[in-house]
Amino acid sequence: MNRLTLAAATFAVLTSCSQAVDPVVPITPEPSTSTELTDTSLILPLPTNTTSPITEADLRQRTKILSDDAFEGRAPGATVGEQTADWIAAEMQRIGLTPAGENGSWFQTVGMVEQTLDENASSLSFSGGVSGEVFPVTLREDAVLWTKKQDRGEGSWQDSELVFVGFGVVAPEFGWNDYEGLDVDGKTVVMLVNDPGYAREDEYFKGKAMTYYGRWTYKFEEAGRQGATGAIVIHETAPASYGWDVVANSWSGALADLVRADQGANRTLFEGWISEETARALFAEASLDFSEMKRRAKTEGFAPIDMGNLTTSGQFVQSIETKESRNVVGMLPGDTAPDEYTLFTAHWDHLGKKSEEREGEPTLDFYRYDIFNGAVDNATGTSALLEIAEAMKAETLDRSALFLAVTLEESGLLGSAFYAENPTVPLNQVVAGLNMDAMQPIGRTKDMVVVGYGASELEDLLKAHLDATDRVILPDPTPEAGYFYRSDHVSFAKKGVPMLYADGGLDKRDGGVAAGKAAADTYRAQAYHKPMDEYSEDWDFSGMQEDVTALYTxxxxxxxxxxxxxxxxxxxFEAIRQASLAERE
Known part of the structure; x- marks a missing residue:
């Protein structure tokens, strides 16, 4: 393939190539069956199609382009951010794919709601503790606050009693119920991140490997099902697998969600995180020892604990804007079984621009007036998706190959979840899928890591290729981080589709495990969900080229x-798959 060339820094404002009616969410844009693309030469010149194999140069250049400031952090629903989808569609067209979105287009329209908290007008405080004083918190520094209510611009709560509910888990298959005997009506639940298996360091739940019960998404959903007024998760770096700065960056500014038919009626009035330091002080105000409460929370038979007379009061003021984003879908038709599909996925979105809206100067040294370009997360994966598509175009395929660049991953895997609920091809005709997210431009490694190792026969296919290339397949070294539930493959796994999420390992050919671990730790600490996730000319794409080749194979x-x-x-997911395949017969 020709090496791609970066265009001028100034972007023209592009309009969507086509918009399709979404039959599920209450958004009705004008439908169009046009597949003609907007003139993307205003973004970058597209090279002529070639048929060379996967190359480092192409992976590098696409990553560089997709993480350029000109896309302003690839924010879904933003005028400039959505130009990313146009660029990807133009690349798919140049490569020679067939449009596989709605109404014969490249796109699937995803209705979204963007909610932006007015931090100057919003507040969170606690009172009733042993000090007898109001215990305020500073948003972003001590806590983050938001609401999933899509039908109101403001809301408030007064003297809502606090209850510590351990991990906030109801898992009947494990005989665990942190809400046993508790009526949370009018109350605010406070809970730990991750799940009891992580805390116990034994084989309970899935041991060190996080289950879905450990994910923050589950905890807030469960609090809503229980009928609580508010839900607060306590952040700790080790069980969360990321620092407080990631929380502050990810849950500030404009937050996106899908358009919900119930407008968030099944969620608590407010949701949020508090820092560990804030939590320790808060528990002391309730005459409770935080470390002792953590010990109790991991014990079978744990019962919820009232936090004395401690209550929370606060309010949120937010702007609400209904927008649209787009998944991008292209296909290479198969010759003999065109109605069977191999799926490739990667998310194109990132965090966009984060402007400081509070009065005064920011108090956190990691926070800058900047663009969150997401070079690793996930310009790399999107680059790989397109590179695989271009390489596969030169092959003769029995089955069709479906290439899906999804939006709103950073908002909770929303774009892939929407596609899984509204697929443009039946999911029981998708044979299997491969997901690419945050690939590693750190040079060659002796291994590839499978997130969720031990899941499907796709691992056997990967192992066969790695054996032939003097590499090994390894399980995720940090299963407690819950990466299996943090990327788009899980949206399809939940529908039964066997999915593989694999990436380069840590055993670098130049420097060994120590060098690989140092690189991974540095990225997680200094760049993940921060403005510092920037493309560098110093990156070594040789290992990524081998990893992408493995996935392509x-x-x-x-x-x-x-x-x-x-x-x-x-x-x-086995039973779900068996049931879905039975529907084909």
């Missing part, structure tokens, strides 16, 4: 085969 094997890879027996 697995995908090509599926596309040129009649086999249907399965989940391993006993996998949590």
């Amino acid at each position: 697995v995908g090509l094997k599926i596309a040129q085969s009649s086999d249907w890879p399965t989940w391993y027996p006993g996998n949590e």
